[in-house]
Each structure stands twice: as C-alpha cells, then as structure tokens.
Amino acid sequence: MVNEPNLDEFKIKKTTYKFTQIKKYQPKMHFIIKKSKKKLIDEILELITPKSKTQSVKTTAYLKQKKALDIKILGAGAIIFLVILVLIFSLFGSFSAEQEKPQAQALASFSGDIKYNVIDSGVLSYGGQADHKYQAYIILDKTAQNLSSLKLIAKLYSEDLPKQVFILDYYRDGADTYPEFRKRFQAYMEHYGWVVNDITLEDLKNLPPQSTILILTGYLPKKLLGNEDFPSIVDLAKKGNTIIYLGQPFDKVLNEVGSIEQADAQKVSQLEIKFETKTKLASAENFSLQSPYYAASYQERQPNLIWGSISLINLPNNGYILILPQALDGGWAANPYLAAADIARLVNSQPHILPISVVEKEISLQNQTSRITLFFDPMQTTRAFGRITFKIVDKKNNTKYEFFDWPFYTTTNSDLYVDDSIFVPTYLGGTRKVITLNLNENPLREVKLSYEVYKDGVLLQSFPIEQGLTPTIVTRATPVAFSLEPGEYILKVRDSNGNYYAGAKIKIKELDVDIKGVSTTSGFKEGKFNITFYSQNNTVVVPYVKIYVENKRDAPVKEYKNVEQVFYETPTNFQRGEYTFVFDFGGYIKRITKKYDVSLDLWERTDMQILGLLNIIVFIAIAYALTRPKKELFALDIPDFPFQEYKEIRLKPSQIIEVFEIVNREYRWDRMPLSSSEIKDGFLKLTLDGNPIVIGEYNLEKILDRMVEKNLLKTKFGYWIPTKWVEETYNNQSTKILMYRFLRDIFVNNAIKFSKLKMTEGYDIKILINQTIYYLYIFDHDYSFIKNSILKANETTCWIIFESQEQQQEFLEEISNGTSKAFLLFKLYLNSDKIKLITADSIEEYIKHLKI
Incomplete structure (x- = not known):
C-alpha cells in the first residue's frame, strides 16, 4: 500500500508576476517627404508680394543678387546664434543650474555635522494655585558645520521610549527578499539615527527593557508560544519592550528546524491573542502593506488598528505588540526597498506611543554656534520623557536625523505660582504683580532666598525675596515688576549657596x-x-x-x-x-x-536694459529666419482610431439609491453621504448584460441634479444622500449628516479621533486633539444646542459649526438681542472662549493650529 504524503512537510512558495498592459490600438506616424524646388525665402516672398508682372521681374533680379550673399548670411547667423547662447547662459545660468541639480538620494553619504550639549533642563511650575500645572524646558548649545538647514523636533512622552532595535535571526518563511531588505533597513535606520543589531532566539531571554524587537519570520517561532524555560511573545512585551511581528496567525508555527507545524492550541489560547480573518482592512497613512490578512486583539477586546492594517496590543509595563498581517514578500509584492522604508518609518515614528507635547523649531544657521531654548506645553505630571530629534540637511541636500532621549523631572517639593505669566514692563506703564512661593522642603531650616531671572540660561538679574531668612516650609507672596526687553524668561528661586527650590516661565509683553x-x-x-x-x-x-x-x-x-x-x-x-x-x-x-530705495530713471533700470537687448536679439533672429536655407517639409499621416460603441441605458431612481447602498456596504458605513467620485465608482458595481455600467462626469451631474429636483436626494458640501435615509435615520436633519460627512473627511486627513454623529447625547460630535476633548454642534436653525453646549462648556471647549460666515453673522445678530438666561449664559461662555463659533471652511486650519 502506498503511503500518503505528509502535506505539512510541503512549503508553497509564492512568486509575484508583473504584467505591462498594452493598448489594443496604437497610433502610428507615417512621414512623407515633399520635395520643393523653391527655396523657403522664395515661397515666403510669393506669399507676401502682390502678383504682378513688374514685381515678378524685380523679385527674380533680387534672388539672383542674393545667391552671392547666402554664405555670408549663414556665417553671420551662426555668430548671432552663439551670441544668443552666451547671453542666455549669462542671464539665466544660475536658474538653470538650480533646476538641473540632481535630487539627493535619501541614503547618500552625509557631509554635514552637528554637535550639541544640554546646558539646562527641568520642570517648572505653571499657572496659579487653582489651576496649577507643570512645564518642561530644555536649553541646548549647538554647533553646526556644512549644513543648509536645521530643524529641531522635540516630543514629550509620559513613558520612556525604546532606544535600540533588534532583528530576530531565525528561520523565515515567505521572505526571499530578506537579504536586500536587511541591507536597506540598516541604511534607513542609520539615516534616522538608530543602531540595528541581530539577536538569536536564546538571547531574547536576557534582553533589556525599552527595546524594539523585529520578528520577521512569517510564522511565529514555536518557542515564543512560551513554556517553563522560555518566555512567550506576550511575556517579552510585558518586560517593557515593543515587538513588531510580521507574519501569519499563531495557529501554525516554525519549529526548531524551520518547518511549519500545527501550534499547540492550549498554548495559543494562553496568549489571549485573537485573530479575525473576516475583517476587511486597508493600509493608510502612506503605509504600503498590501492585502492585510487579519486583525488581532487581546483579551476579547476590539482590534486596535494603526495605519489602517497594523494591530496594536497594549500590555502592562509599557509593553506593546504590533502585528503586521502578512509575510515580507507578500506584504510588499516582493519589493524589499518599499518594505524597508515602511518598517523603518514604523520603528522610528513609534505611532502607538502618543506624545503629550510636540515642539518644532527651524534653527537659524546664520551663526555656526548658537543656543536654543525650548518650552513644552503644560502638563499634569512632574515627570516626563523627551526625545529630541535634529533633522539636518547638508550642503548637497542630503537629509539625516540624529536624536537623543532626555528625562524631565522636578527635584524639589516646592512650587512657584504665577496667575498670569505675561508681565507688562515698567517702561510701558506696568505695575507690580504678586507671585507666590510655596516652600515645602524638609528638614526645616532657614535660608537666604533670592529670585533670579535667566534668559537662554544666562543670569540677567537677581533680587531678594525678603530682607531676612526664610523658613523652608512656608508660603511667601511677593510683588514684583520687570523692566526687561520683550521675550521669554525663567524665574528661579535659589538660596545663597546656589541650591534650587522652584521656578516658572514668565513673558515680557511685546512692543x-x-x-x-x-x-x-x-x-x-x-x-x-x-x-x-x-x-x-x-x-x-x-x-x-x-x-x-x-x-x-x-x-x-x-x-x-x-x-x-x-x-x-x-x-x-x-x-x-x-x-x-x-x-x-x-x-x-x-x-x-x-x-x-530711490526710483531710477527708465534707462538706468537693469530690467529695461535687458529687455532692450532682447528686442535687438529677436529682431536679428527674425531677419536671419527669413534668409534660412531651404528645409525639407514633412507631413503626418495618422489613421483614424477604431470606433468605440456605447450603449445608452435608462436608470431607475431605485438603481441610483442602490449605488448608495453598495458603496456604504463596501466601506462598512451606515447610511453615509457620498461624494460624486464615490458614486461614480459605485456605478461600476452595477452590471447590465454582464458588463459594468460606466458613467461620465456630465451624465452623473445631470442624474444627481434631477434626483435632487425630485427630492429623492439631498445635497450640500459636495455630498449627496437619499432623502429616504434622512427621514428614517437622521430625523429629517439633512444639514447635520451632510456636514458630518464633510467634517469626517477633515478629521481623517488630519488623524483626529472622532465619534459618530450623536444628536441625542447632548452633542453632535466628540473629537480628541492632543489629549483634549472637544464637543461639536452643527448649526441647523435648532437652538436646542445652546442649552447643551452650556452644560458641556463646564467640562471642555465646545465648537458651533456654521455653513458660512454669513450664517454665523446672522446667528450672532439674533443672540445679541436675546434676553433669556440661556442666551446670556451662552454669550458669557462665548466671550470666555469656552464656546467657539467656527465656519466649515476654516475648521481645518483651526485644527492644524491646535495640533502644533
């Protein structure tokens, strides 16, 4: 009896084929040379000269004399041509050089250099006693050489970030392009300022925390299911590491000899990672992973996706697992360069760890050495972790990144309360303002304290808090005034021995x-x-x-x-x-x-001189063109293209509505308005006699207009929705759902988290920007939002969104005459910026401003 083969021992290797599409009909050009017995100058003269016998004789005589001058004119024309070339290169040489300069390669050799040193850093007090927060700052000295531009990108996090990258050296499946990928990935990470090392499976047990581990094996190594002697992939992440896994679900694993085998179901279930293959995914944020196969979640939670297709699993001790649902070759169509760029960007940007503050600053290169002071946004905690990145571009336009991590924390238990950090200087009529020092330093002792004012780390002035000694556990309120030039300063409290107690940022009003x-x-x-x-x-x-x-x-x-x-x-x-x-x-x-600038006379202006010179050159060129030697003439014979037959069809309104349902079903939306391009693509899903329905822009516009006229569709902001949906789902509030779709695209393009349209929960939309919640109300001539926004304004800022500036102005005129309690409260919150009025065409710019 013949033994049946063991199918588990076989491997299937996927090969990617690329096909170039060639059109069925291609035009061909045929050239026919028509010989002319006359010179071009003769033909021109015939066109511009009247037909008469006398003039014909004169012309013939002229042509006989001209033959002797042909060679002289040709030589003069060549000289004029050379002069024109010299002038063009002298006038526009710098422009041409700039245009023809080759683009620098991302991984080219870098000729610039930067050195930096941290002068001072810390966490200051921010605000008054009632709304007290903390503010991190850092002061750097930098020295730059051979750079064309320099940008500083500083991000503040609530947790420490991974500092090193390790790639697991193990058997791989579906990774024929790995050698080239490994080479390019190394280069990209060096470009970002990281060091990459390979690591064996056994070395994972002793890996330090705050590491990024890349497991690009296609299937999970069997040992990473975990046992008594070896940690599982979840255990490794719980040590404070970030693991990036690229491959298939854990139901099959790679054993010790590189073969694929069925995984131990009990061990897989103990990992508590669930895989959903029915979820339709699509990569976003310029991430190029193709055909994502599944989504993963942890402990029965819903999948948490980043960049559209990467499943994020959050674990204790700041541990993370990022699961990319494809193998290396299949995920990027056997393109190792694109895969290396994507995964390097994922490792460097850490999109799963959100910063609590971001500061970006273009650094002037006017001086080779300069000092940089950065203040971060206020925060609630006294401790944070910073990643300071320099984006440096050398003289050859090559770009490179360098970064370092820096901790921020308070070193004392004291605070400095400044209710309003903006001081009006005395030379502008400013008076004294009270600031409060709250000392809480053990053991209790008495010290001589002074206020010290610093600018870019340099001490400018100092004055005592009080004449005598101050206990280290006490509260002191001191009136102060400043006569400094406009700018930002740090006010510090120190004793006579130089010991630091508290500090705060102050700002001198601009003039x-x-x-x-x-x-x-x-x-x-x-x-x-x-x-x-x-x-x-x-x-x-x-x-x-x-x-x-x-x-x-x-x-x-x-x-x-x-x-x-x-x-x-x-x-x-x-x-x-x-x-x-x-x-x-x-x-x-x-x-x-x-x-x-004194106005110049017309003949003194350089541009007029150049224009006059060009006029002379053009005149000479025209004269030369009229005396050119004969040229052979060409004609193009292009055959007709084959006729394409189109079949006219009639569509019922129900078929138009069906297009809306098809597109919503495809995007997993629930009765969402569509744009014209989405509707046009939806028609391709309808078929007639087995062929898709193709509709042009003009016909689509006519159909939509007719449907709107018959009240079968509602439209606004470039989106359309069936009237039936508005009545059944959105309580006849078409403006709100159409505006919601308009806003939804803005939120998606700017990576803003947002809720569904919720008209029954005291707000319409809830969004999250830089960890701050905002409640949005869409104006639809229903004034119930006034009461709701007043209630929500006690929690956070509320936005009222209007279709246009005119509609907003009409609303302001209406409430200005209102005398009810609700109107009065609404106007109070409006004046205090707890409620903001924003038009639809300005909301995107406002969101970008908040994200800075």
Whole structure:
C-alpha cells in the first residue's frame, strides 16, 4: 500500500508576476517627404508680394543678387546664434543650474555635522494655585558645520521610549527578499539615527527593557508560544519592550528546524491573542502593506488598528505588540526597498506611543554656534520623557536625523505660582504683580532666598525675596515688576549657596513699532513719519520714548510722553540706503532699520536694459529666419482610431439609491453621504448584460441634479444622500449628516479621533486633539444646542459649526438681542472662549493650529 504524503512537510512558495498592459490600438506616424524646388525665402516672398508682372521681374533680379550673399548670411547667423547662447547662459545660468541639480538620494553619504550639549533642563511650575500645572524646558548649545538647514523636533512622552532595535535571526518563511531588505533597513535606520543589531532566539531571554524587537519570520517561532524555560511573545512585551511581528496567525508555527507545524492550541489560547480573518482592512497613512490578512486583539477586546492594517496590543509595563498581517514578500509584492522604508518609518515614528507635547523649531544657521531654548506645553505630571530629534540637511541636500532621549523631572517639593505669566514692563506703564512661593522642603531650616531671572540660561538679574531668612516650609507672596526687553524668561528661586527650590516661565509683553510716511509710503522723500506703538496687535500708550535716527547728525532727537502715536519730522536729505530708527523707552532700546530705495530713471533700470537687448536679439533672429536655407517639409499621416460603441441605458431612481447602498456596504458605513467620485465608482458595481455600467462626469451631474429636483436626494458640501435615509435615520436633519460627512473627511486627513454623529447625547460630535476633548454642534436653525453646549462648556471647549460666515453673522445678530438666561449664559461662555463659533471652511486650519 502506498503511503500518503505528509502535506505539512510541503512549503508553497509564492512568486509575484508583473504584467505591462498594452493598448489594443496604437497610433502610428507615417512621414512623407515633399520635395520643393523653391527655396523657403522664395515661397515666403510669393506669399507676401502682390502678383504682378513688374514685381515678378524685380523679385527674380533680387534672388539672383542674393545667391552671392547666402554664405555670408549663414556665417553671420551662426555668430548671432552663439551670441544668443552666451547671453542666455549669462542671464539665466544660475536658474538653470538650480533646476538641473540632481535630487539627493535619501541614503547618500552625509557631509554635514552637528554637535550639541544640554546646558539646562527641568520642570517648572505653571499657572496659579487653582489651576496649577507643570512645564518642561530644555536649553541646548549647538554647533553646526556644512549644513543648509536645521530643524529641531522635540516630543514629550509620559513613558520612556525604546532606544535600540533588534532583528530576530531565525528561520523565515515567505521572505526571499530578506537579504536586500536587511541591507536597506540598516541604511534607513542609520539615516534616522538608530543602531540595528541581530539577536538569536536564546538571547531574547536576557534582553533589556525599552527595546524594539523585529520578528520577521512569517510564522511565529514555536518557542515564543512560551513554556517553563522560555518566555512567550506576550511575556517579552510585558518586560517593557515593543515587538513588531510580521507574519501569519499563531495557529501554525516554525519549529526548531524551520518547518511549519500545527501550534499547540492550549498554548495559543494562553496568549489571549485573537485573530479575525473576516475583517476587511486597508493600509493608510502612506503605509504600503498590501492585502492585510487579519486583525488581532487581546483579551476579547476590539482590534486596535494603526495605519489602517497594523494591530496594536497594549500590555502592562509599557509593553506593546504590533502585528503586521502578512509575510515580507507578500506584504510588499516582493519589493524589499518599499518594505524597508515602511518598517523603518514604523520603528522610528513609534505611532502607538502618543506624545503629550510636540515642539518644532527651524534653527537659524546664520551663526555656526548658537543656543536654543525650548518650552513644552503644560502638563499634569512632574515627570516626563523627551526625545529630541535634529533633522539636518547638508550642503548637497542630503537629509539625516540624529536624536537623543532626555528625562524631565522636578527635584524639589516646592512650587512657584504665577496667575498670569505675561508681565507688562515698567517702561510701558506696568505695575507690580504678586507671585507666590510655596516652600515645602524638609528638614526645616532657614535660608537666604533670592529670585533670579535667566534668559537662554544666562543670569540677567537677581533680587531678594525678603530682607531676612526664610523658613523652608512656608508660603511667601511677593510683588514684583520687570523692566526687561520683550521675550521669554525663567524665574528661579535659589538660596545663597546656589541650591534650587522652584521656578516658572514668565513673558515680557511685546512692543512693536510701525513706521509709515505721511504722504508717501516710506516717508523718506518728505522726511515726515507717522509712528504707532503696538502690543499684541493693539495700540498701546507708552509713558516715555525718545526717538532719533542713528548716524544721521541732522536728524533731531525728540522726546514724547504718554503717547500711542507720534509725528516725527527730520530734514529731507536722505540718500539711497538703510537707516536705523532708535526708540529709547527709558529701560529698553528698540532699533528698526528701514531701506530707502530711490526710483531710477527708465534707462538706468537693469530690467529695461535687458529687455532692450532682447528686442535687438529677436529682431536679428527674425531677419536671419527669413534668409534660412531651404528645409525639407514633412507631413503626418495618422489613421483614424477604431470606433468605440456605447450603449445608452435608462436608470431607475431605485438603481441610483442602490449605488448608495453598495458603496456604504463596501466601506462598512451606515447610511453615509457620498461624494460624486464615490458614486461614480459605485456605478461600476452595477452590471447590465454582464458588463459594468460606466458613467461620465456630465451624465452623473445631470442624474444627481434631477434626483435632487425630485427630492429623492439631498445635497450640500459636495455630498449627496437619499432623502429616504434622512427621514428614517437622521430625523429629517439633512444639514447635520451632510456636514458630518464633510467634517469626517477633515478629521481623517488630519488623524483626529472622532465619534459618530450623536444628536441625542447632548452633542453632535466628540473629537480628541492632543489629549483634549472637544464637543461639536452643527448649526441647523435648532437652538436646542445652546442649552447643551452650556452644560458641556463646564467640562471642555465646545465648537458651533456654521455653513458660512454669513450664517454665523446672522446667528450672532439674533443672540445679541436675546434676553433669556440661556442666551446670556451662552454669550458669557462665548466671550470666555469656552464656546467657539467656527465656519466649515476654516475648521481645518483651526485644527492644524491646535495640533502644533
């Protein structure tokens, strides 16, 4: 009897084939040379010369004389052509060089360099005693060489981040492209500033926490199911590691010799990871994984997806498992370069760990060495972890990243309360403001304390908190005033031995000066200037200012008191150049440089000189073209394309509604409005005689307009929805569901978490931006939202979304005349920014502003 083969011992190798589509009909060009016995100049002259016998004789005589000049004209034409080339390269050479400069390769050799050193860092107090928070800061010195641009990206996290990457060296299935992938992945990670190492299965047992482990084996190694001597994949993650697994579900595993075998069902169930193959997934966020096979979840929870197809499993001790539901070759169609770029980006960006604050800053390279001060957003905790990344671009336009991790924490138990951190300086009429120091340092002792003011880590001034000694467990309120120049400072409390107790950021109010001419734009020609003083875009009265023009002896020195706008007059003998206006406010000096450009005469302007030269060149070129030697003429013979037959069909309204149902079913939506492109794609799902229905833009527009006219569809914001759905599902509130679809696309494009449309829960939509919840109400001439928004405004900020600026203005006019208690409360919350009015066309810009 013949033994049946053991199918488990066989491996199926998938091969990817690529086909190039060729059109059935391709046009071919046939060239027919038509010989002409006449020169081109003869034909031109025949066209422009009247037909007469006299003129014909003259023309013939002219052509006989011209034959002797043909060679001379040809030589002159060549010289003119060379002159034109020289002029073009001299005028536009720099432009051409810029355009033809090759793009730098992402992994090219890097010629720039940056060195940095942390000067100071810590966690400051923020706000008053009632709303007290904490604020992290860091001060760096940087030295840059051979760089064209430098950007600093600082992110603050509530947990420590992985610091090293390990790739498991084990048998692999479905990974024929792994050698090239490994090489490219190494290069990409070095580009991001990471170090990559290989690790064996046995070494996983002794791996330190805060590591990223890549398991790219296609099937889970058998040992990682776990046993008494070896930790499971879940146990490894619970040590504080991030594991990225690329492969199939755990029902089959790779054994010790690299063969695929059935997994122990009991051990798989103990992992508590469930796989759902019926869930339809699609990669997003420019992640290129194809045909994601399944979604994974932990302990009966719903799958948590990032980038559309990656299943995220959260575990204790800041452990994570990221499951990519495909093998290496199948997931990227055997493209190791694309796979390496995607997985390197996943490791570097850590999308599963959300930062609590992000600060981005373009760094000036005007000076090779400079100091950088960064303040993060306020936070609730006294401890955080920072990742500081430099995006550096060298002179050859190659880009590279370098990063370092930095802890932020408080070192004392004391706080410094500043209710309003913006101080009006004394030279703008500012008075003293009370700040409160709450000391709580054991053991109790008495020390000599002082306030110290720092700018970019440099001590500017110091003054005592009180004349005598201060106990280390006490509360002291001190009135202070400052006469510093505008900017951000750190106020620290230290004792006479230099010991630090508390600190807070303060900001000196900005002061701007606007200089305009009285009768002309600049004012230099007549020597008369209107000068206005601003602070935070509002005019401000300055108690005292002295104004003069630097290095201009005949310019008067004038003093003014208690003014917000002054008229300054000086002699009119200004020459072309730059002039510096000096404003001395009695404690702060501000200099503003203005440029005076004298108008040139027409013949002095360089652009007019170039234009005149080009006119001469064009005239010579035209003259040369009329005397060119004969050219052979060509004609194109292009055959007709084959006729394509189209069949006209009539569609019933029910078939149009069916398209909406098909698209919603495909996207797993519940009666959601559609755009015209989605409706057009939906028609392809309908068939007639076995062929899909193809509809053009014009016909689609006509059909939709007709359906709207018959009240079978509702439309707004470029979306359509069946009227029947609005009546049955959305309580006849078509504006709300159409606006919701419009907002939904904005939320998705900007990676904002949002809820479904919930008109019965006291709000319409709930969104999450930077860990802050916002409640949204869509205006639909139903004023019930006023009461609901007042209630929700006690929790967080509420947004009222209007279709247009005109609709918002009409609403403001209506509530301005309202005298009910609800209207009055609503206006109070509106004035305090707890409720905001936003139009549909401005909400996306506002969201981007909040995410910064």
